[in-house]
Amino acid sequence: MRRWLAMAEQTLANHSDRLNAINIYPVADADTGTNLYLTVRSASQALADMEPCDVGATLAAAARAAMEQARGNSGTLFSVFLSAMAEPLAGQSRLSAPLLAASLQRAQLRAWSALSEPVPGTMLSVLEAAARGASIMEGSLNGDDSNQALAQTLDAAVQAAYDAVVLTESQLGVLADAHVVDAGGVGLLLILDCLRSVVLGEPLQEQLLDGLSGYKVQDPNIALTMPEQDGVEVMCTINLTPLAAAGLRMQLDELGDSVIMSAVTETADDTGAYPWRVHVHVPSPTIALDAIQAVGDPSNVSISALSPTAANDAHDLL
Template sequence: MAEQTLANHSDRLNAINIYPVADADTGTNLYLTVRSASQALLHLPPADVGTTLASAGRAAMESARGNSGTLFSVFLAAMAEPLAGQPRFNGPLLAAALHRAQLRSWTALSEPMPGTILSVLEAAARGAAEVESTLGGDDSNHALALTLDGAVAAARTAVVLTESQLGVLTEAKVVDAGGVGLLLILDCLRSVVLGEPLQEDLLDGLSGYKVQDPNIALTMPEQAGVEVMCTVNLSPLAAAGLRMQLDELGDSVIMSAVSEEADDAGSYPWRVHVHVPSPAIALDAIQAVGDPNNVSISALSPNATEDAHDLL
């Protein structure tokens, strides 16, 4: 359901995508990342909730696109951790999973900012925890419904607030695109778990989100540079060193372990995301410590006509 919902909303999400760069692709990136997760599940045998989400999270992270797609994949993989071995979902597990997801997502980004998808995730976790705390550990389906309602309602409030939390959004009079995308995904989760339709009025009144609103992303100043993404096997110490170096070379640095399983040398697969002036700046640093694979290079300008790989 999330895949189809994001496909339906991708154009509008792209139109308000102006932070951290106005590259008009948040909707597309979230859709492609979620599609990778859903397609991975088509080939898996039935499993418990945690195993299923962990598989989806790994697939999403390996194919993550953009800031929003990368953070969503971290969110998905982290949600799986408290659910390991659990045969069914319930309110306490949902609250624990959202709490774990918001912690992992904030730490994955070198310079986390309020007013983004992170704020929406944090609010969802807080909303779920507040409801669950009043229910005394009730694991009934009714309690799960109330907890899901609390998470989605809090997430929507947080989306509205994003417009006032980041100056660039305030000036453009739009809410954060990644935050709206996460809100849609959370409502899809609510719909599937409760067997209820999506909330038709969920996005009503969000600044810049009406169909007739202009494509604000395409009116923003031209963006220079490229987005580089890859997967690389590193020890935790080497990963910390690479993060520090990428922080000096570029911005929007996101690094997260794809899995908790180390190889014989004690290295873990890490998904790396960074914005830099040119691909070689990031790739030289990454290749100095490991052998990157699944490399993706995209121009940050939504109007780019050249292949970003040609910039190497």
Template sequence: MAEQTLANHSDRLNAINIYPVADADTGTNLYLTVRAAAQGLAELEPSDVGTTMAAAGRAAMEQARGNSGTLFAVSLAAMAEPLFDAQRLNGPLLASALHRAQLRAWSALSEPMPGTILSVLEAAARGAASVESAMNGDESNQTLAHTIESAVSAAREAVVLTESQLVVLSEARVVDAGGVGLLLILDCLRSVIVGEPLQEDLLDGLSGYKVQDPNIALSMPEQEGVEVMCTISLTPLAAAGLRLELDGMGDSVIMSAVSEQADPTGAYPWRLHVHVPSAPMALEAIRAVGDPSNVSISALSATAAEDSHELL
């Protein structure tokens, strides 16, 4: 459901994608990342909730696209951790999963900012936690429904607030595209849990989101530089060193472990994302410490030609 919903909304999400760069691809990136998660589950044998979520998270992480897609993939993988061995989802588990997700997502980004998908995820976690606290650990289906409804409601309020939290959004009079994308995904989860359709009025009144609103991303100044993404196996110490080096040459640095399983050398697979002036400078630093795979290089421009991909 989330895959189709994001496909339906990708054009509008792209149109308001102006932060951290106006490259008009948030909707596309979230769609492709969620599609990767869905494909990762296609041939999975039935298992507990955590194992299923972890498989989706790994698949999403390995093919994550863009800032929002990478942060969503990080969140999805983190949500699995409290759910292992659970045969069914309940309110306390959902609250714990969302809490874990927002902690991991905030820590994955070198310079996290309010007014983004991070703020919306944090609000969703708070909304879920408020129900869990009030219901004192009740594991009934009714409490699960209240928990996801509270999470979606809090996320919706947080999306509205994004416009006032970042100057670039305030000046353009739009809400954050990644935040709206996460809100749509959460409402898909709500729809499945409570057995009701998606909320038709969920996005009503969000600045810049009416169909007739202009494509604000295309009116922004051209962006210079490229977005580099890859997967690479590193020890935690080597990963910290690479993050520090990438922080010095670019921005929007996101690094998070794809799984908690280390190889015999103590290295973990990491998903890496960075915006840099040119690809060679980032790739040189990356290749100096490891052998990257699933390498993707994209121009940071809303009018750029089709992405170029280098697979190693």
């Protein structure tokens, strides 16, 4: 797990510029590559000095760090993905095909439920396809938990993810018009191929990127040709009961869009509250912060302009 996230961090660093260039959905803010890289880096660094423990505990620690430092839609969804993956792996000393299939299935369910308005043709579709590909392969192996079965299941998951990335261009009108695939979907494909690489001891499959619309180095930066985006992205962590969290989600749905809310951990405090990571796009930060502060004390607040040409983002304001 440590080698996986370290490789994913390096790979996303290498690809962040190209991912940014095709980042036009849900807003053309040209930062998906940067957001994924910074979020994965947080997860990787959390494991750098961690004592060895079981697979689930290792991923859970990485997921908590990623969730607290998540950037953007893509980074938040990656954090949810990692957190959910950890759950079926609790207490396990190694990854196997059945556990991988269960983990990806849990991850795709949690990711879809974290968004108020999930949309096909995005990172969500790629994760769903990877989970389906892994489950189909694992089912055909009749519970085989050998390393060979794990390799076959990873191959199937990555191939299914690739097919889903290609399909994103035709699933969303804005992507079809611009002739690009979804940036978050490509990022997730790279992350999954990093897992395959470290488990199989093989290089990354560079051919996966061949033919992806808009992904050649010489292709133009599509994001910077799109109309300017108004509004800001607000993110924070806040302790809430599930009922209060549901109420806040409803309010944020009315005030803005791209609402993502997910519990950081499955452990409640003495009052029954859980830490939640909150993400929303709104016309101005005050609108969201007033609603959030009405139900609790947010921490690790970040406010980022949705325009890719904005000079500065503000982080850790509260």
